[in-house]
Amino acid sequence: MTARIVGTGSYVPEKIVTNEDLAGIVDTSDEWIRTRSGIRSRHLATDMGTSEIAVQAALRALEMADVDVLELDCILVATSTPEKHFPSCACEVQGAIGAKNAVAFDISAACSGFVFAMSTMDAFMKSGIYQTGLVIGADVLSKVIDWKDRGTCVLFGDGAGAAVVRAEEIGVIGFSMGADGSRGDVLSCLSRSTGNFLTSTEPQMGYMSMNGQEVFKFAVKKVPECICQVLQENHINIEDVKYFMLHQANVRILEAAAKRLGQPLEKFPIDIEKYGNTSGASIAILLDEWNRKGMLTRGDKLVLAGFGAGLTWGALLLEW
Ligand code: UT7
Numbered sequence: 001m002t003a004r005i006v007g008t009g010s011y012v013p014e015k016i017v018t019n020e021d022l023a024g025i026v027d028t029s030d031e032w033i034r035t036r037s038g039i040r041s042r043h044l045a046t047d048m049g050t051s052e053i054a055v056q057a058a059l060r061a062l063e064m065a066d067v068d069v070l071e072l073d074c075i076l077v078a079t080s081t082p083e084k085h086f087p088s089c090a091c092e093v094q095g096a097i098g099a100k101n102a103v104a105f106d107i108s109a110a111c112s113g114f115v116f117a118m119s120t121m122d123a124f125m126k127s128g129i130y131q132t133g134l135v136i137g138a139d140v141l142s143k144v145i146d147w148k149d150r151g152t153c154v155l156f157g158d159g160a161g162a163a164v165v166r167a168e169e170i171g172v173i174g175f176s177m178g179a180d181g182s183r184g185d186v187l188s189c190l191s192r193s194t195g196n197f198l199t200s201t202e203p204q205m206g207y208m209s210m211n212g213q214e215v216f217k218f219a220v221k222k223v224p225e226c227i228c229q230v231l232q233e234n235h236i237n238i239e240d241v242k243y244f245m246l247h248q249a250n251v252r253i254l255e256a257a258a259k260r261l262g263q264p265l266e267k268f269p270i271d272i273e274k275y276g277n278t279s280g281a282s283i284a285i286l287l288d289e290w291n292r293k294g295m296l297t298r299g300d301k302l303v304l305a306g307f308g309a310g311l312t313w314g315a316l317l318l319e320w
Helices: 019-021 030-037 052-063 089-097 112-125 181-186 212-233 251-261 280-290
Strands: 004-012 016-018 042-043 073-076 102-109 132-140 160-168 174-179 187-189 207-211 241-246 301-308 312-319
Touching: 004 052, 004 112, 004 174, 016 019, 019 030, 030 251, 042 241, 052 089, 052 160, 073 089, 073 112, 089 102, 089 112, 089 132, 102 112, 112 132, 112 160, 112 174, 112 280, 112 301, 112 312, 132 187, 132 280, 160 280, 174 212, 181 212, 187 312, 207 212, 212 241, 212 251, 212 301, 212 312, 241 251, 241 280, 280 301
Parallel strands: 073 102, 073 132, 241 301
Antiparallel strands: 004 160, 016 042, 132 160, 174 312, 187 207, 301 312
């Protein structure tokens, strides 16, 4: 058995913030943001938390899959911006949708999170442990961004994407994941802390910090490498892949990955112009968009690939 996606859903908050809006806050311009990243606007959560947007994406995926919540036996949420240290975002989703038969927990792998969570769900299904799962990628990075730092604040957006999966004969073919914890400082965000024993109890807010060029170089090397690895290990010819659904961080990263893989850019769906980098949600939102547009046909081979803080990276090969 393997994990087969039988329904997808996504949700982005209502508020749209354009590049022009941001040019009124930090020293930047629409032209810089568009040409350096491909982003034109992003949706930001003003009155919703991570679990609330995750729930909206989940309900849409469940509706498409026509799966009753009581059938779910496992819920995984990939997020690096949960509202609480505990309970997990996955438990909050489980409670909100009433999936009382499902175990629920979060997976923290930043922008690789959805690929890591899908791979984990697949491993559970291959080993016969769970039969009906919900995999969600949800992030609200706007809450951990320093809105005075033009190097990061223009790049990110908020959103959630979800997939309902069932243990079936056809679905995930294989995956490849990796991590390099020695390079964690390239992209990091401190958690809230109340200080050490008997010292300061004032909550400190951690902001995201990023060395953009280092992340860029890492991504254009690692993403093609892990895609080639998963294809080779599963004896699939790269020409037979219909779409490479990559984490939406920068159009230039997608272009560089396509070039390195020797594949046309048309095989790399792009929606970053509308949403910015939604971290763990981006691949799931893209998948839902392409699914709802009717671009995916049973039998298509797809590669989902993510990269991000950790550093982490991963590629998942599946048959639709
Ligand atoms: O999910 C994974 C998370 N992160 C990523 O994937 C990020 C990967 N990296 C990138 O996407 C790119 O490196 C960036 C978009 C972050 C930056 O593009 P870049 O071409 O690497 O620009 P840069 O960092 O070399 O900066 C070029 C210039 C600098 O000015 P000087 O030193 O040349 O005078 C920056 O200070 O652009 C300046 N700059 C800006 N200017 C206007 C940096 N941010 C901005 C801004 N608006 N928002």
